[in-house]
Amino acid sequence: MKTSKTEQEILQAATELFLEKGFAATSTTDIANRVGCNQALVHYYFRTKENLVRQVFMTNLEQILNLLDQPLPEGLDFFGIADYYIDIYYNYILGRPTAPLMIINELLTNPERREMVREIFMKNLRRQLMYYNLDQALKQAIEKGLIRQIETLDLLIDIASLTLASFLIAPIYADLLQRDAEAQKEFIIHRREETKLLIRLRLMPQKI
Amino acid sequence: MKTSKTEQEILQAATELFLEKGFAATSTTDIANRVGCNQALVHYYFRTKENLVRQVFMTNLEQILNLLDQPLPEGLDFFGIADYYIDIYYNYILGRPTAPLMIINELLTNPERREMVREIFMKNLRRQLMYYNLDQALKQAIEKGLIRQIETLDLLIDIASLTLASFLIAPIYADLLQRDAEAQKEFIIHRREETKLLIRLRLMPQKI
């Protein structure tokens, strides 16, 4: 489907504003102002604001899920794999720090968005295969005593939790301690390494 | 300062609605409807919606921070202390699962709220003392080799991240896997135990 230059600009401006202020706080007039056109044009292309929101939401969500689809570099053990995924997610969010909040927020307050997530999951067989493969590999490694017992879902949630929270906490941290943007970035990188250490220790097969 | 019964009811209804739908999506008319009065009365007591929001926000934030002020039970080692705080926070949020989202959301989108947080921190000397004491105790334990090297702030953020994220992820998890509320609660309790394990392994003094 071909899209005109103006339509692209509107979509781009909408994405920026949604990430800055959230969906609810952004009006179609705001979007038009940033593009430099009038408000009617936004409705001409997308008819309703809801359509626009849906599209931005889906695009961002797809991007995040697609990060999992990349092929693994060869010759990594599980500790290397964990580090690899942690790096991927931190790097992605570093580029768009407010994206996870927008998505989380929308998922929590709007049940129909969760329906959209299930659709995306179910449609993508490759993603289901990825999960299955990871699950099998983990189980084997646990049996061989290479890593400590853990559910696959728990490992993923552990990583996601620590990554997500880093970005939620970073701006608050920076403001509370009156630090600048550079210090905020350093904080996130520091948290990335702490995350790697936590996960590594979680997987290391030593007795409790 | 004495507050009338109606004022209490309005505050209560506002709190409920803000936690359910967020600040922006809740109108003063919504609040009046839940109370069973008319919308003008809300403004009679609080003059502006912003005042109401501020009050609810501050109250919830204070409650969360006050959880840290409780005296520790005697005779716990650091692993016990960690478990103790993890339990406190999980139990609190189990009672009001959407409170953290409301606060995080407001802190991220509204810079002036962060100013309020700093005020609360700075005013409460006892809280600063608590942090100082924890910091000292941790440093000593590290020197003695009882626990692995860790920054005090990192330990607190580790715990907060995992706790917070559990509640953000729980409703999404339940919807995606089409589980009911009971399963959702089980998920959170399961995550609580996983959190304890992670922190325990992080603190255990063993070589990497």
Added chain:
DNA sequence: GTCTATAGGCGGATAGAC
């Protein structure tokens, strides 16, 4: 204190000229 009524503004959406 509690009500009705209403002002005033903003947001989403559409009609219609060009």
Added chain:
DNA sequence: GTCTATCCGCCTATAGAC
């Protein structure tokens, strides 16, 4: 495709009767 003009509805807030 892009614009101006405008409708409609909801929101916050206030005025004023009781």
